[in-house]
Amino acid sequence: MSFSRSIIKGMHISALYKYLKNANDSITLLLENPLSHSIRIRPVIKSHTITLVENIMELYKDLETFHAETEELARRNALEESDLAKRDLKVNDKLIHLKEVLINLLDNDFENEFVKKLRLDLIDYVTLYDLTKHAKNKLKNLNKLGHVKPDIVSQAILANDLAINAEKNEQ
Amino acid sequence: MQKKMSNSLDSFDPASTSWNMDVDRYKNMVKQDIAQASAIFHYIDKYEYMHNLSKNKAGKIIKRRIRKTKRRNINNRNSRKYRKYRNSTRRTH
Numbered sequence: 001m002s003f004s005r006s007i008i009k010g011m012h013i014s015a016l017y018k019y020l021k022n023a024n025d026s027i028t029l030l031l032e033n034p035l036s037h038s039i040r041i042r043p044v045i046k047s048h049t050i051t052l053v054e055n056i057m058e059l060y061k062d063l064e065t066f067h068a069e070t071e072e073l074a075r076r077n078a079l080e081e082s083d084l085a086k087r088d089l090k091v092n093d094k095l096i097h098l099k100e101v102l103i104n105l106l107d108n109d110f111e112n113e114f115v116k117k118l119r120l121d122l123i124d125y126v127t128l129y130d131l132t133k134h135a136k137n138k139l140k141n142l143n144k145l146g147h148v149k150p151d152i153v154s155q156a157i158l159a160n161d162l163a164i165n166a167e168k169n170e171q
Numbered sequence: 172m173q174k175k176m177s178n179s180l181d182s183f184d185p186a187s188t189s190w191n192m193d194v195d196r197y198k199n200m201v202k203q204d205i206a207q208a209s210a211i212f213h214y215i216d217k218y219e220y221m222h223n224l225s226k227n228k229a230g231k232i233i234k235r236r237i238r239k240t241k242r243r244n245i246n247n248r249n250s251r252k253y254r255k256y257r258n259s260t261r262r263t264h
Contacts, residue, residue: 002216003212003213003216004213107216107220110216110217110220110221119213123205123206123209126205131205131209135208138212138215149218152215155211155214155215156212158211159207159208159215162205162208162211163205163208166200166204166208169201169204170197170201
């Protein structure tokens, strides 16, 4: 499992809103001028990146309006409990779908400057619990595969040590 | 003014201030560690992605096969053009 996936999967809806709101400016810039980050001869932005970004924006707006509507109706007590539960389920489904598309974008375009920035922005939302869990799993997987690159394994060990250190300092 | 200053000095507690500084220092350290570890994990993901991309050997073999077949077809077409002269050329030699 990639790091972006493990972080986004554990993200609360409010954190995801905040994250996507911050990313909104760069996303609109990218959609307005898709060649801005690229060399004209060899465009860096793949067409699937643009499609994914468009999907993300659409899903995000849809989820935001639906969620706000549900909260407003709940505040006014205009919904019965069963309807509210149904709406909550729908919000959850939409959230899962949005997360999947976002993960797809972050895990499939490592050369794009814009996606790189999105990946870096994600660091602000990393929790210690997610980090230590991911570090443990990653080390276990790398050891299981008998990774040919010792450099990668040592990097993973270093990251694991940092996570343990952070956990100690937090206490 | 002096009264104000003495009041503020009375309320100043060196022990609590140093404790606050320590807490801030530890918080910053935790943040830094998290950021560094996260950056490393992103780097590992990128490495694995690039490594998997270069692993598409089956695709490369298929492409090579297509290229060879294309060349063979062109060669056959070219040789077919001169088939009717085959006998006559043989006679001259």
